[in-house]
Amino acid sequence: EAQVTQNPRYLITVTGKKLTVTCSQNMNHEYMSWYRQDPGLGLRQIYYSMNVEVTDKGDVPEGYKVSRKEKRNFPLILESPSPNQTSLYFCASSLGGQTSGVFTDTQYFGPGTRLTVL
């Protein structure tokens, strides 16, 4: 089954304790992206990746890191989480990317990770 998976689904942590949220897709998609969703603000893009080793900032990258060492995986790293990073996080992937240069395919979303930073 084609899907985007995220782990963990729920996480409660404390300020300053480094954490990683994993994202994996099995559709051989080039494009992957991370979003956060906050009440009243909709989804805001954190980082995106056009291909392996190619990443770029979205609208709200501060406090986050990403890496794309393999095509299927795109982990989100919070080096020193703070309470303002409490949010619902979504990973997404799409067929288009650096190689094709086109974005004619839909974005497929993971189930979300609810993060609480105390």
Added chain:
Amino acid sequence: KQEVTQIPAALSVPEGENLVLNCSFTDSAIYNLQWFRQDPGKGLTSLLLIQSSQREQTSGRLNASLDKSSGRSTLYIAASQPGDSATYLCAVWTGGFKTIFGAGTRLFVKA
């Protein structure tokens, strides 16, 4: 900077009514526009994707239109049902390969 606005923020209608959700964007240089549905506490489900060269897309009771020149898209839902109750989000893919979402319209269909 691209901005996406959805109006209304919330909508309550009786079952069976036809309804229109609106999405507007400030920069017409987009690759495509996508409509999603989100149920409470859940992920996003893609409903319709309209390429920048297209005017509309249809799927079942849903019809989405795109007018790039005016920076507008509408999602038309025919014969609404209680199961249509959810938040509807529109998103545009920009020339910089970023995706910008609207804040969504929360729809409640009363039985």
